[in-house]
Amino acid sequence: MILIALIAIPLAGGVLAALLGRHHPGAARWTALAALGLDLILALAGLLPALTRPPQAGPWLIDLGLPWIPSLGIGFHLAADGLSVVLILLTLFLGIVAVACSWREIGERTGFFFFNLMWVLAGILGVFTALDLFLFYFFWELMMVPMFFLIILWGHENRIYAAIKFFLFTQIAGLLMLAAIIGLYFVHGRATGVYTFDYPALLGTRMPAGLGMALMLGFFVAFAVKLPAFPVHVWLPDAHTEAPTAGSVVLAGLLLKTGAYGLLRFVLPLFPEAARAFAPVAMTLAVAGILYGALLAFSQTDLKRLVAYTSVSHMGFVMLAVFAWNEMALQGALIQIICHGLSTGALFVIVGMLQERLHTRDLRRMGALWNQAPRLGGFAMLFALASLGLPGLGNFVGEFLILIGVFPQAPILTILAAAGLVAASIYSLWIVQQAFHGTAREQWRIRDLSGRETAILGVLTAAIVWLGVYPQPVIETARPALAHLRQAPDGAPAPAPEPVAVSGRQGEIDAQR
Amino acid sequence: MHNADFMALLPLMVLSAACAAVMLLIAARRHHGLTLVLTLAGLAATLAVMPEAGRWMPIRITALLTLDTFALFFIALIVLATMATALLGYAYFDAWGGHREEFYLLLLIAALGACVLSMSRHFAAFFIGLEILSIALYALIAYPRRRAASVEAGIKYLVLAAGSAGFLLFGMALLYADRGTLDFSALAAGLSTPGQDRPLLLLAGLALLMVGVGFKLALVPFHMWTADVYQGAPAPVTAFVATASKSAMVALLVRLLAPLDFNTAPELFDILAALAAASMVGGNLLALRQQSVKRILAYSSIAHLGYVLVAILAAGPAFVPAVMFYMAAYTLAQLGSFGVIAMHSTAETEADSLERFRGLFHQRPWMAAVLTAMLLSLAGIPLTAGFIGKFYVILAGTQGRLWWLIITLVLTSGIGLFYYLRIIVTLFSPAQAPRTTPTAAGPAAFSGAAVLTVTTILLVWLGALPESLVRLLQHVTP
Numbered sequence: 001m002i003l004i005a006l007i008a009i010p011l012a013g014g015v016l017a018a019l020l021g022r023h024h025p026g027a028a029r030w031t032a033l034a035a036l037g038l039d040l041i042l043a044l045a046g047l048l049p050a051l052t053r054p055p056q057a058g059p060w061l062i063d064l065g066l067p068w069i070p071s072l073g074i075g076f077h078l079a080a081d082g083l084s085v086v087l088i089l090l091t092l093f094l095g096i097v098a099v100a101c102s103w104r105e106i107g108e109r110t111g112f113f114f115f116n117l118m119w120v121l122a123g124i125l126g127v128f129t130a131l132d133l134f135l136f137y138f139f140w141e142l143m144m145v146p147m148f149f150l151i152i153l154w155g156h157e158n159r160i161y162a163a164i165k166f167f168l169f170t171q172i173a174g175l176l177m178l179a180a181i182i183g184l185y186f187v188h189g190r191a192t193g194v195y196t197f198d199y200p201a202l203l204g205t206r207m208p209a210g211l212g213m214a215l216m217l218g219f220f221v222a223f224a225v226k227l228p229a230f231p232v233h234v235w236l237p238d239a240h241t242e243a244p245t246a247g248s249v250v251l252a253g254l255l256l257k258t259g260a261y262g263l264l265r266f267v268l269p270l271f272p273e274a275a276r277a278f279a280p281v282a283m284t285l286a287v288a289g290i291l292y293g294a295l296l297a298f299s300q301t302d303l304k305r306l307v308a309y310t311s312v313s314h315m316g317f318v319m320l321a322v323f324a325w326n327e328m329a330l331q332g333a334l335i336q337i338i339c340h341g342l343s344t345g346a347l348f349v350i351v352g353m354l355q356e357r358l359h360t361r362d363l364r365r366m367g368a369l370w371n372q373a374p375r376l377g378g379f380a381m382l383f384a385l386a387s388l389g390l391p392g393l394g395n396f397v398g399e400f401l402i403l404i405g406v407f408p409q410a411p412i413l414t415i416l417a418a419a420g421l422v423a424a425s426i427y428s429l430w431i432v433q434q435a436f437h438g439t440a441r442e443q444w445r446i447r448d449l450s451g452r453e454t455a456i457l458g459v460l461t462a463a464i465v466w467l468g469v470y471p472q473p474v475i476e477t478a479r480p481a482l483a484h485l486r487q488a489p490d491g492a493p494a495p496a497p498e499p500v501a502v503s504g505r506q507g508e509i510d511a512q513r
Numbered sequence: 514m515h516n517a518d519f520m521a522l523l524p525l526m527v528l529s530a531a532c533a534a535v536m537l538l539i540a541a542r543r544h545h546g547l548t549l550v551l552t553l554a555g556l557a558a559t560l561a562v563m564p565e566a567g568r569w570m571p572i573r574i575t576a577l578l579t580l581d582t583f584a585l586f587f588i589a590l591i592v593l594a595t596m597a598t599a600l601l602g603y604a605y606f607d608a609w610g611g612h613r614e615e616f617y618l619l620l621l622i623a624a625l626g627a628c629v630l631s632m633s634r635h636f637a638a639f640f641i642g643l644e645i646l647s648i649a650l651y652a653l654i655a656y657p658r659r660r661a662a663s664v665e666a667g668i669k670y671l672v673l674a675a676g677s678a679g680f681l682l683f684g685m686a687l688l689y690a691d692r693g694t695l696d697f698s699a700l701a702a703g704l705s706t707p708g709q710d711r712p713l714l715l716l717a718g719l720a721l722l723m724v725g726v727g728f729k730l731a732l733v734p735f736h737m738w739t740a741d742v743y744q745g746a747p748a749p750v751t752a753f754v755a756t757a758s759k760s761a762m763v764a765l766l767v768r769l770l771a772p773l774d775f776n777t778a779p780e781l782f783d784i785l786a787a788l789a790a791a792s793m794v795g796g797n798l799l800a801l802r803q804q805s806v807k808r809i810l811a812y813s814s815i816a817h818l819g820y821v822l823v824a825i826l827a828a829g830p831a832f833v834p835a836v837m838f839y840m841a842a843y844t845l846a847q848l849g850s851f852g853v854i855a856m857h858s859t860a861e862t863e864a865d866s867l868e869r870f871r872g873l874f875h876q877r878p879w880m881a882a883v884l885t886a887m888l889l890s891l892a893g894i895p896l897t898a899g900f901i902g903k904f905y906v907i908l909a910g911t912q913g914r915l916w917w918l919i920i921t922l923v924l925t926s927g928i929g930l931f932y933y934l935r936i937i938v939t940l941f942s943p944a945q946a947p948r949t950t951p952t953a954a955g956p957a958a959f960s961g962a963a964v965l966t967v968t969t970i971l972l973v974w975l976g977a978l979p980e981s982l983v984r985l986l987q988h989v990t991p
Contacts (some may be wrong), residue, residue, distance in 0.1 A: 066981065067980075068978075069979055069980045069983055070980065070983045071980060071983045071987050072908070072983060134904075137895075138895045138896075138900075139895075140894060141894055141895045141900070142894075144894075145889065145894055148934075149641060149941070152938060152941060153941055160938055160942075163934075163938075164931065164934050164935075164938070167930065167934060168927060168930055168931060168934075171930050172923065172924065172927035172930075175923040175926065175927065176923055177908060178904065178923075179907055179919055179920075179923055182904075182907055182908050182911045183911055185908075185911075186911055186912060234875065369889045
């Protein structure tokens with residue numbers, strides 16, 4: 001029941017915020033914040049104790065199955081393992097950040113704004129916990145509509161173009177996934193006589209190689225668009241740039257993660273052979289994304305667009321790791337997922353704060369802002385350093401684990417990906433140099449961070465430092481889940497040789513290198 | 514005729530009686546509200562006798578008609594759509610100076626024709642039902658007869674429908690010449706003769722029949738009339754044409770094709786597959802650049818019928834429930850969309866340009882929310898009935914292994930998304946200038962709002978908890 005409550009609270013909070021917000025914008029804000037706070041407390045209180053369960057009791061810490069459309073083999077099946085728990089906590093944490101950073105930015109139709117924000121979050125929570133493929137698709141599509149409204153109603157200049165592009169890309173790719181889901185349903189049904197969309201039942205379905213590849217690609221395209229992977233990333237720069245700050249935070253911090261989660265949870269476990277055959281292509285695309293994203297990021301003049309392109313680069317690492325499919329790479333992918341959410345989310349918040357003060361995102365018009373807003377500059381410096389992978393901050397741990405994990409399987413690709421880190425240093429320092437140092441190109445008079453803004457960035461800083469120096473709790477939480485995902489379903493050949501897994505205090509040691 | 518036959522015919526008889534009663538009422542006393550009440554009462558009585566008639570199913574009533582769950586479902590759909598149309602018509606014609614009462618009489622007659630169509634299993638009944646429906650529709654489309662656009666649409670529909678009726682009749686004649694009977698089952702029997710012995714007359718007749726049916730369903734390339742008629746007709750009538758009339762025709766097509774085995778008739782399969790693909794591509798592409806909401810919906814309905822045809826071609830066990838669910842979802846969404854348009858129109862001025870709806874969200878948020886929900890349903894987004902419908906169609910198509918049609922469906926509905934989003938974006942854009950909206954007052958406003966509320970609730974209910982309807986439809990066979 002706790003999983004239902006986790007999803008229902010934001011839904012209900014959203015409706016309440018919409019009703020209250022018509023006359024009292026302030027009430028809508030507080031409702032949204034209270035609902036998410038309550039949800040976070042509930043998640044901490046309800047999910048963390050479940051982590052202590054003995055591992056032999058199965059992979060699912062919490063498992064809830066209710067009939068929904070039994071005539072078609074569709075169930076309302078929600079479950080959480082360690083991976084889901086980590087992502088749920090990330091969702092709620094960034095959700096609160098998103099509410100907090102839109103506290104003053106959103107002045108009109110506040111109630112409806114928070115309604116959409118809460119419904120996106122509920123859809124994301126559903127995606128991270130749904131174990132019925134139909135239900136998963138349901139949530140997958142459900143989170144797109146409010147996001148569309150967030151962009152179209154509260155976005156910047158070119159919002160209509162960006163929102164429609166975003167929706168079309170994800171929707172068409174999603175429909176391909178739906179066709180693949182139904183295909184899998186029939187393959188499994190014809191083989192076993194049981195027609196079901198239930199994920200645990202569908203695991204290990206045997207199918208001819210060609211069909212398996214076709215179905216796998218149906219899933220892959222949907223997740224690759226969301227991730228985003230090169231060359232289907234083209235919606236992302238527009239959507240991120242035009243969305244309001246909270247929308248960008250949710251997009252970069254959470255929506256992209258649903259793509260990575262889908263690859264982890266569905267593509268590789270459901271189609272092990274097809275995915276293994278496809279891995280070289282996927283890993284090449286991932287490295288292309290890393291380098292291409294970094295290159296384009298460097299050539300942007302719109303600060304928000306720059307940060308958007310860094311996402312393409314960083315999420316390339318995640319896809320690289322997922323298709324390497326060994327324990328260390330997957331642990332790295334998980335850390336990278338979380339840290340990218342935090343650091344990019346923070347950078348978008350910072351861009352939002354700059355835009356609120358300067359009314360522009362043009363890097364060429366900024367410069368020497370540090371003098372007037374040292375605290376803002378300091379935070380920007382910190383998150384830029386996190387983004388370039390400075391040891392001691394979370395992203396370093398993720399990228400480092402990924403590179404070590406992938407190297408034995410694809411040395412050349414790993415070397416190329418590592419070159420992406422160099423590019424990351426260039427564009428990250430470029431942001432700081434152009435915006436906060438150098439000569440003042442225009443006479444800006446801006447104020448430094450307010451208490452609320454300091455609190456938002458401070459919390460994000462604490463999180464990213466914590467993950468940088470002591471990521472072990474996160475790794476331990478998700479380890480059984482990741483190990484279970486990697487367990488080859490019966491009949492599949494053993495996975496490729498892999499390096500020794502991180503254990504004990506290794507993560508800490510990594511961070512200190 | 515036996516006692517059971519009469520009992521099974523009760524829905525048609527009550528509906529006919531309602532026609533007569535409304536006509537007599539109009540003759541005795543012209544009163545807009547009273548006519549509406551009597552119309553609704555007649556339709557409600559039709560619904561009320563359906564369980565009684567249902568006790569005798571499945572039953573063949575003479576050689577012409579049949580009553581089974583399939584027919585009953587479509588009758589219920591048609592009657593409910595007619596009720597909604599009547600209520601919308603009340604709001605629409607309330608302030609109009611002309612004779613308003615005959616609208617309801619024509620509507621009842623059209624509904625009767627549609628019900629006959631969905632019960633028919635014989636070409637004679639098919640033609641009778643079709644003509645009852647069409648003749649009432651000619652008048653309905655041109656009902657505000659001083660408005661040029663309506664009259665033009667009515668004439669257009671008259672000419673093209675008469676033409677297509679010619680094709681149908683000639684096709685039926687050829688079939689009869691070949692098989693010596695007008696029963697639908699003759700078609701399946703004739704096609705099951707393998708290979709070279711296939712009678713040419715039968716194939717020619719079938720081709721002509723498909724032309725006629727294609728006209729009625731507005732499949733590409735027989736779709737030319739659709740946009741003009743949708744645009745010219747009064748909004749409530751457009752709603753009726755898009756829902757009740759299409760549903761009846763789909764029911765008939767399913768009944769005609771369901772007994773066939775497409776393996777013995779690959780030509781027929783190829784023709785229908787080509788029609789389906791052309792409708793999906795053509796409908797969606799033509800809708801992209803339209804400036805009128807009614808025209809967009811017209812072209813989108815062409816595409817939707819293409820999707821339905823995919824399910825029909827799949828011919829697997831899931832196809833009949835898929836078609837039925839899809840038509841229910843489609844009917845709800847179309848009624849809601851045209852309902853919103855009707856609520857902004859009067860018999861003098863039709864609100865159909867996209868610009869007319871710019872910024873509606875800021876002035877009438879609930880109205881905009883309803884239209885958004887309807888459009889999202891047509892686009893097949895979750896939490897709406899349209900999503901389950903599209904899912905069901907893809908399910909049926911996959912079961913029938915129609916891979917190319919499925920891929921066409923997926924890609925073209927992606928195109929379709931664009932124009933639905935275009936309308937939604939317009940609704941939520943800033944309004945350019947405040948303007949006066951014709952707001953019906955009193956009972957008229959209430960009747961329209963009631964339709965919209967009920968359709969929205971049903972739309973979301975079927976989208977969130979479709980199990981009850983799915984289970985009901987699961988084992989239906991025509």
